[in-house]
Amino acid sequence: MTASSTKASPPAVRRRRKNDPESVQADILAVATREFSEKGLSGARIDEIAEKTRASKRMIYYYFSDKETLYLHTLEAAYKKVRLQETELDLDHLAPLEALSRLVRFTFCHHAKNPDFIRLVMIENIHHGRFLAQSKLIQSLNAGVIDVLTNVYIRGVEEGCFREGLDPRELHWLISALSFFNVSNQHTFSRIFDWQQAAPENQHKLEQHVTDMVMRYVC
Secondary structure, eight states: OOHHHHHHHHHHHHHHHHHOHHHHHHHHHHHHHHHHHHHHHHHOOHHHHHHTSSSOHHHHHHHHSSHHHHHHHHHHHHHHHHHHHHHTTOGGGSOHHHHHHHHHHHHHHHHHHOHHHHHHHHHHHHTTTTTGGGOHHHHHHHHHHHHHHHHHHHHHHHTTSSOSSOOHHHHHHHHHHHHHHHHHTHHHHHHHTTOOTTSHHHHHHHHHHHHHHHHHHHO
C-alpha cells in the first residue's frame, strides 16, 4: 500500500459513513447491545461504545440524542429482531400442533443463541419496565405475537386438539419463562449442580423437554 492510498482511506471511510447512515446506526446498536447487556444502563459509556464502532461520539449523539435514547432504541431493535423472526415462521399455514411446536422450539433456540437479549430484558426489569413502557413500537410488536398465538390456539380448539379455557397470554408466559430461565440462570444452575447445561446434547434435551411440557399442557 502506498502512502497516497493510506492517506486517502480516512476520507473514503467518512464518505461511506455519511452515505450509509442505516449501516452506521446498525453498527452503533450492535455495539450498544453488548455494552448495555454487559454493564447495564448506568455502567455503559458512550465513549466506550464510540471506540468500538465505526462512529464518533458526536455521531452517536446526532443519531440518538443521549444515552437513555440509545438504550431505548437498543431495546426496540432487540424486540424487533425476535418478533420479525417469529413472523417468518409462517404459523398460519401450519396445522395447530405443528405451529405451536415450531413456535416453542424457535423461542427456546432464539433465547439460547441471543443471551444479550435476555440480559437486556433482565436489565429493563431492574428499571421496572420504565423505558419499555415509553416505546409504542415494542408494545405493538408484543401485541402482535399474542395475536399470532391466539390464532394458533383458537384453530387448535376448533380442530379438537387443544383444550378449551386457556389464556394465550398465559401460554406465551409459559413458553417465555421456560426458555428464558435456560439462559438467565444457566451459569448459576450449572455451578450449583455441577452440570454442563450449555453442552449441545443437554440443550437439545432441554429443548425437547420444554416443547413436550408446553404441548402436554395445551393438548
